[in-house]
Amino acid sequence: MSWRDAFLRQARSENDLRLRLNDPSVEYSHRLHYLQMVTEKLAKGFQADPSEADPPPTSHHALVRLMQTLKGRPTVRRQLRFDDAIIFKQYIDSLLDLADRVERLAPSAAGTSQPNPEYPWRDPVTGAVSAPVDFDFPFFDQRDAKMIKFEKLIDQLVRIAS
Amino acid sequence: MSRKAIEQQARLLAKENRNAEPEITNVYWFPNETEVRLVEVLPAVPPSGDRVVPFYFRPQPADNLPAPSGIALVRPDEVRNLPLPKGWGQWEDAVELACNGEDDR
Numbered sequence: 001m002s003w004r005d006a007f008l009r010q011a012r013s014e015n016d017l018r019l020r021l022n023d024p025s026v027e028y029s030h031r032l033h034y035l036q037m038v039t040e041k042l043a044k045g046f047q048a049d050p051s052e053a054d055p056p057p058t059s060h061h062a063l064v065r066l067m068q069t070l071k072g073r074p075t076v077r078r079q080l081r082f083d084d085a086i087i088f089k090q091y092i093d094s095l096l097d098l099a100d101r102v103e104r105l106a107p108s109a110a111g112t113s114q115p116n117p118e119y120p121w122r123d124p125v126t127g128a129v130s131a132p133v134d135f136d137f138p139f140f141d142q143r144d145a146k147m148i149k150f151e152k153l154i155d156q157l158v159r160i161a162s
Numbered sequence: 163m164s165r166k167a168i169e170q171q172a173r174l175l176a177k178e179n180r181n182a183e184p185e186i187t188n189v190y191w192f193p194n195e196t197e198v199r200l201v202e203v204l205p206a207v208p209p210s211g212d213r214v215v216p217f218y219f220r221p222q223p224a225d226n227l228p229a230p231s232g233i234a235l236v237r238p239d240e241v242r243n244l245p246l247p248k249g250w251g252q253w254e255d256a257v258e259l260a261c262n263g264e265d266d267r
Contacts, residue, residue: 004218046217049232049247051197059215061208066217068207069233072179075222085182100208162220 003055007045008161014038015158029132032140033117035151036105039063042158063099067092070157079160080153098150101139163196163229171229172198176259179233187238190256192246198231199250200259207235213245 001009018034043062046069048055059065070076071085071092082088103109110116113124117132141147169191175198176189185204192199201214216232236244242253 043217046219047215049216049218050220050230052248057213057215058211059213060211062215064208065210065215065235068183068204068235069217072175072182072202072233073219074178074225075219075227077182078225085178089182 002048002050003052004045004048004050007041007048007056008158011038011041011045011158011161014041015155019155027133028137028142029117029135031142032105032137033132035154036102036117038158039099039102039154040106042066042154042161045161061100061103063103064096067096067099076157076160080156095146095150095153098146102150165193165195168194168196168198168229171227171231172200173259174226175200175231175233176202188241189259190241190253191259192250192256194250196229198227198229200231201234201236201241201246201256203238203241204235205238207237210234210236210240210244214240214247214250216247 014034015038018031018038021031021034040062043066044056046066047057047059047062071089077085077088080088082091104114105116107116107119110119110121112119112121114121115130115132115135115137117137120129120131122129172191176191179200179202180186180189183204185206186202187205188203190201190203192201199216201216214234214236216234219227219231219233221228221230232247234247246253
């Protein structure tokens with residue numbers, strides 16, 4: 001199996017699990033954690049050269065850059081059922097800020113002072129330590145239309161990625 | 163696949179990408195016998211880090227894209243300053259394509 005296939009296979013599996021976590025009895029942080037991981041594997045998969053034996057390099061802002069790149073892919077546009085390139089661009093552009101916030105949920109970006117869905121953190125102002133399972137992540141409201149749109153896009157990209 | 167076919171696809175992708183993102187200012191094509199390799203300049207893209215990292219796409223014959231492709235977005239200040247992916251050659255090897263995918267600048 002190539003690095004590309006392996007990353008995309010992992011993204012698909014984690015995405016399936018993410019969808020199974022969509023249950024009121026499960027703390028939201030777990031679903032958000034899986035969303036962040038899915039996006040990371042998805043971007044890594046596209047960064048892996050199918051003809052290359054080495055793993056893809058580490059890079060910054062991979063998800064945002066992937067989405068910006070996908071705007072110009074006619075095949076992706078067609079698979080996502082957009083006829084108009086400009087409307088597709090607007091659709092992607094409307095989600096870039098949220099994609100950036102999702103990328104910043106990674107522990108490597110959040111550190112120990114920013115909310116993230118995987119590790120506890122200390123609020124730099126109050127000094128209080130919080131666990132992800134107790135936090136409601138208001139910037140990622142799962143009922144918000146943009147969040148719903150973003151999750152749908154990621155789900156679609158995971159399914160069409162090859 | 164012939165160099166001409168690769169070049170045709172490079173120009174088509176340059177045009178498609180510019181249509182989808184009018185803020186792309188320059189497109190650099192790195193000729194290769196089997197793969198379309200493009201670096202596109204977009205001021206609004208986040209910093210690349212310490213190298214140019216492309217996204218790779220499989221051939222899509224149904225969309226007139228029979229060759230695999232590697233597409234990288236970079237910021238203007240990264241052009242000629244960041245190392246290219248292994249095997250892509252040097253910045254001096256690039257052919258700058260007009261953003262309409264037709265005439266070189």
